[in-house]
Amino acid sequence: EGFWRLYRLNVPAHKDPGKDFLGVSLPLLEAVAKVLKFPVASMLPQEAFSIVRKSFDARKLLKEPVFVYTVDMDVKQLLNLEPRTWDFIARLEQKIGLLEYMLHKKESDDLIRVIHDFRGTCSAMDKDRLDILSNEFYRFQSSGRPKIAVVGSGPSGLFASLVLAEFGAEVTLIERGQAVEQRGRDIGALAVRRILQLESNFCFGEGGAGTWSDGKLVTRIGRNSDSVQAVMKTLVHFGAPQNILIDGKPHLGTDRLVPLVRRFRQHLQGIGVDIKFATRLDDLIVENGRVMGVKVSDVWLGSDLKSQIWPYDAVVLAVGHSARDVYQMLLRYNVDMTIKDFAVGLRIEHPQELINSLQYSALASEVCDGRGRVPVADYKVVKYVSEDGANSSQRELSRSCYSFCMCPGGQVVLTSTNPSEICVNGMSFSRRASRWANAALVVTVSAKDFDAFSCHGPLSGVEFQREYERKAAALGGGNFIVPAQTVTDFLENKLSVTSLPPSSYRLGVKASDLHELFPDHITQALQHSICMFDRELPGFISKDALLHGVETRTSAPVQVTRHAETYECVSLKGLYPIGEGAGYAGGIVSAAVDGMYSGFALAKGLSLFQGDT
Numbered sequence: 001e002g003f004w005r006l007y008r009l010n011v012p013a014h015k016d017p018g019k020d021f022l023g024v025s026l027p028l029l030e031a032v033a034k035v036l037k038f039p040v041a042s043m044l045p046q047e048a049f050s051i052v053r054k055s056f057d058a059r060k061l062l063k064e065p066v067f068v069y070t071v072d073m074d075v076k077q078l079l080n081l082e083p084r085t086w087d088f089i090a091r092l093e094q095k096i097g098l099l100e101y102m103l104h105k106k107e108s109d110d111l112i113r114v115i116h117d118f119r120g121t122c123s124a125m126d127k128d129r130l131d132i133l134s135n136e137f138y139r140f141q142s143s144g145r146p147k148i149a150v151v152g153s154g155p156s157g158l159f160a161s162l163v164l165a166e167f168g169a170e171v172t173l174i175e176r177g178q179a180v181e182q183r184g185r186d187i188g189a190l191a192v193r194r195i196l197q198l199e200s201n202f203c204f205g206e207g208g209a210g211t212w213s214d215g216k217l218v219t220r221i222g223r224n225s226d227s228v229q230a231v232m233k234t235l236v237h238f239g240a241p242q243n244i245l246i247d248g249k250p251h252l253g254t255d256r257l258v259p260l261v262r263r264f265r266q267h268l269q270g271i272g273v274d275i276k277f278a279t280r281l282d283d284l285i286v287e288n289g290r291v292m293g294v295k296v297s298d299v300w301l302g303s304d305l306k307s308q309i310w311p312y313d314a315v316v317l318a319v320g321h322s323a324r325d326v327y328q329m330l331l332r333y334n335v336d337m338t339i340k341d342f343a344v345g346l347r348i349e350h351p352q353e354l355i356n357s358l359q360y361s362a363l364a365s366e367v368c369d370g371r372g373r374v375p376v377a378d379y380k381v382v383k384y385v386s387e388d389g390a391n392s393s394q395r396e397l398s399r400s401c402y403s404f405c406m407c408p409g410g411q412v413v414l415t416s417t418n419p420s421e422i423c424v425n426g427m428s429f430s431r432r433a434s435r436w437a438n439a440a441l442v443v444t445v446s447a448k449d450f451d452a453f454s455c456h457g458p459l460s461g462v463e464f465q466r467e468y469e470r471k472a473a474a475l476g477g478g479n480f481i482v483p484a485q486t487v488t489d490f491l492e493n494k495l496s497v498t499s500l501p502p503s504s505y506r507l508g509v510k511a512s513d514l515h516e517l518f519p520d521h522i523t524q525a526l527q528h529s530i531c532m533f534d535r536e537l538p539g540f541i542s543k544d545a546l547l548h549g550v551e552t553r554t555s556a557p558v559q560v561t562r563h564a565e566t567y568e569c570v571s572l573k574g575l576y577p578i579g580e581g582a583g584y585a586g587g588i589v590s591a592a593v594d595g596m597y598s599g600f601a602l603a604k605g606l607s608l609f610q611g612d613t
């Protein structure tokens with residue numbers, strides 16, 4: 001340990017000091033220096049080497065007879081060399097793995113300190129060479145394999161980890177939330193005791209935002225494309241039913257997603273991925289415009305946060321769109337981000353029976369709580385509304401209003417990550433057997449809608465979301481109570497005075513003026529689109545239909561700019577922003593595909609394989 005064994009060091013017989021000399025001669029040091037590509041043999045400390053074996057080779061095929069040595073090199077002794085000598089040692093790193101040794105031996109914090117100290121003591125040294133050296137400290141680790149952190153265990157992070165580990169990278173998967181077993185208990189505590197765990201909830205935790213969801217696997221990126229099929233087959237491999245490969249509208253439901261995610265985890269661990277739950281990325285370690293590692297804290301320790309610095313060759317950022325702290329952190333490093341359109345609105349809930357009968361008429365009786373011949377009915381509506389609220393056929397001049405993430409036989413759930421904000425979404429179980437059908441009714445918003453928040457630069461969309469989430473919390477009156485209004489009253493701009501129809505939302509709803517929430521033009525677009533939806537689906541406007549506020553996290557409000565081919569961030573080397581949070585996906589399947597492709601691109605960049613992504 002701490003020694004490197006060097007083989008086949010040839011010393012010409014005429015230079016060798018002979019059989020009685022047992023030490024390390026200068027000709028032997030020259031042979032060592034040649035192998036190490038060390039320019040001045042006499043600067044190598046003799047005491048760092050000890051001879052293990054010496055034999056004589058006088059075969060005819062050689063130019064001249066040689067003594068062949070095997071030598072052990074004490075790496076520590078080389079580390080004690082004068083700083084000036086390091087300039088030469090910097091050339092060794094790939095050959096002898098000296099830096100591998102350092103990485104292997106030292107704690108990561110120490111390593112970073114070593115680099116900084118080194119920079120201090122070597123002021124006369126060529127800075128470029130020092131930069132190369134400090135990069136190499138991180139690049140070559142004990143295993144010699146590239147060391148990659150994947151941050152976030154949602155679909156994008158899981159698939160990126162899978163691909164990278166299978167190509168031979170040393171992957172650490174860092175997840176701020178809990179493994180599904182504990183996460184399930186945390187979500188239960190939220191539903192029953194109103195305890196919101198800030199790091200383990202509907203958005204954060206193993207499997208990402210889509211684990212406690214409806215598990216719809218529909219995607220707009222090409223159902224039959226190879227990439228989508230590859231994702232679907234992988235899900236089947238981890239326990240999804242085969243029918244997702246052929247279903248027009250495949251879905252899993254939370255009860256299937258949770259064990260699937262657990263099996264995915266077990267597989268990743270089996271191929272060597274080190275998974276760190278309850279570990280939050282707080283900061284990046286950046287040197288000379290390159291990410292060299294991460295600063296993480298153990299969030300399970302509560303207030304007594306223990307920070308650690310871990311070095312990596314590359315960091316894949318797969319944090320989803322609710323990691324607003326990560327966006328802020330990226331801003332500190334001037335990471336190039338652009339405002340992105342998304343959609344906001346309300347979640348509407350009807351009795352499932354009503355939707356079944358609207359869609360199926362007489363056939364509705366065949367649904368039988370998800371056990372029948374026909375599937376539980378869903379719907380999907382899209383309309384375009386002009387800025388003045390009228391029906392519009394000119395798409396480019398209008399906002400699109402649409403139903404989104406429809407959960408037949410599901411329930412409305414709280415997807416806040418902060419107790420002073422309310423936002424909702426929907427989930428279901430595989431049978432979709434609940435009495436309710438819910439869906440988001442949303443309107444697209446873009447940069448011009450965020451003008452009032454422009455002081456937040458590229459994060460003005462995030463502040464826009466936050467504003468309406470806070471308003472919703474205030475309207476609900478706290479304790480995670482959701483403001484609600486019947487569709488008929490919302491259309492008439494009046495408070496629902498009679499008792500509200502029942503809601504699947506477990507933490508309670510409060511009759512509120514939802515038209516007070518958003519700016520008028522958004523409220524009007526929502527009202528107008530509801531009327532249009534009713535024309536398409538007569539009966540959609542019903543006194544039994546209840547609107548819940550607010551649905552704001554339909555997709556990321558920002559895009560982190562990356563290179564199309566390499567997936568590397570354009571403004572920060574070594575960072576790979578992927579998935580929904582980075583603005584490159586919008587749903588479970590597209591996030592998984594983005595994770596898969598980013599894994600291929602990164603594996604190619606690291607020369608783990610030579611193929612075409």
Ligand code: FAD
Nearest residue numbers: 152154156176204208209210213216281320579580587588
């Ligand atoms: P995410 O799934 O959001 O994963 C990001 C992960 O990163 C999280 O686990 C988070 O804890 C972790 N993380 C964040 N910050 C840090 C940090 N600083 N350090 C460490 N870890 C961090 N999509 C569908 O296609 N079908 C559906 O039926 C569906 N239903 C949904 C229902 C609900 C309730 C919700 C919330 C979402 C639903 N979605 C659905 C959307 C879908 O979940 C997302 O599009 C998808 O999960 C995005 O995947 P991702 O990997 O990009 O990010």
